[in-house]
Amino acid sequence: MIEGKSGSYPILSEILREYDASSDRFENFVNSKQGFFFVFGAKKVEGSRGPYYDCMVGDYKNRKEAKAWISESGCLEPVAGTVALADYLVDDRFGLSIKIRRIFSIELISDDGVCPGFFEAPAAKMYHHARIGGLAEHSLSVVRYALALTEVSDSRANIDRDLVVIGGLFHDIGKVKTYTTEAFEFDYSDDGYLEEHISIGARLIDLEISSIEGFPEETRRKLIHIVLSHHGEVQFGSPVTPKTRESIIIWLCDNLDSRLDNFETHALMTSNESKWTDFSKMFQSRLYLGERKKCD
Template sequence: MKSHFVSDLNAEQTITSLFLVYAKEIRNTREGKPYLRMELGDRTGTIEARMWDRFEPAAGQINRDDFVQVRARVEMYRNKPQLSLEALRRAAPEEVDLADYLPHTKADVEKLYAELRQTAESLKNPWLRKLTSKILSEPAVAKRYKRAPAAKVMHHAYLGGLLEHVASLCGLCKAAAAHYPELDLDPLLAAAILHDVGKLDELCYERAIGYTTEGQLLGHIVMELDTVNRAMDAIEGFPDAWKTVVRHLLISHHGQYEFGSPKLPMIREALVFHYLDDLDSKLAAVRAALASGSGDPEWTEWSAALERRFLRLDEFLKARIGKEADRPSEASAAKAGPGQSK
């Protein structure tokens, strides 16, 4: 049973607990003395750890993605908590509960996936219906689609995050098509279902969330294009024109060249989908920042995904309105008269 989580650590605290190794390296001080630097984490976050003496025997048996038990003191370094390790060993498998180390969506993934398959079956366009249903019905795809995160860090970076993101996008697509009647809902929904299927193989998420070798070399857009191309080729009579449209929806969904999009959105529905995808991703990043206990009472910590801090509006208004209520009003001050106090 894990006794301490990263988010609960306080300065000057001594702990013994289990963590997942995100990174490990031997570094040298300015004086040339070697020390062990590690990045340790659990489902609540990560923390830097350093061991200055007698680390060689344990360090030689430990690698990235291993679980370790540490005895350490929590110290503050540059206004951030850091672990000073006193003892370190590799943890046995029976000591570890994986649920302690990877965050998971709070949604019911079985229900979300069933609803996603219903959405695919509801498409009026027969080719898009066949394509999306074919991919979602594959057992290997279903297993990973229910588990995959949507990203390593940027948004929905937890198990089931991809499915949660796609389900949200389907709702946004329906709302946009209802508001703008000129939009064709079927390509929007097909884009939502297929636009990140490459992440099933781009990311690895058995212990820590990271990138596979293929994911680093190719990226999810190239990988999903291959997956969807094979599925379209397997559907007899799939029109070439619709193949072109589907490919464009996939390769343009990042919206801009500098964001890794091979082409700009040049179909009305592709443009709309890009903005919906961007909106859902950014709001998820804002949600994560506001939910984090880091930062101060009114401001979140710096969001690397969005390159800013966010005001905790409720806390700001509560504090400021409370102060205003405590101050005497102008009318009360005037009634009290000059030289008088209430």
């Protein structure tokens, strides 16, 4: 859920979960509400009732088609990288449908007071979460994996959960200054080429901590170590290897989330008729999808 001043707004994955679970429960869940959806792409169409946009909207997990009528979508066009406020409803004929009411730019809803660019930056140029908002999406996923791993670990009594959360959120914070996102095409910035995100991130965090009076030195040391070590090995860009419980967890969860996203990206680009994806540079192989349901 996205919490706003006027109430709670579900994201697509939450809507689909309720829709699949029970039609009665879904009717109660809808309750004349609206939801927020990230716009992945849009195409203008000249319809019999006037021009509109065929859009692909979604969240970190799911995507679905939606329509935006130009007279109702506000001043902004629903281009990739914007956010849509939309009605969602279900009927016997069309099933679940989404109708966009208003378009927002990310800047209008982001709270970037601490770190400008966090909600707009991609997590990578190509390999994983290479999309507007990818950094925030990836960082939150790492936190979720890390907390789950902490719960099942025999060392959980000795793991600093607060450090795991803040380390997961900010392990890639240097990427806010590593990439340029002009016209939604990603490239390295000057700082990105000269320093790369790990050293930039450690510097940003150290600078922020220095402005907080009485910040614990041991926490500063461990947090910066998470940033410096989260690639695991020197040959992969980390100047040091993980040497604390929390840094080991973030390293493993960062690797897991980035690889799963790379897999899903290749799967989305593969036709239902094919069992194999194209070659993945991350895995240095094609990826096996197996038999899949064919679309009607």
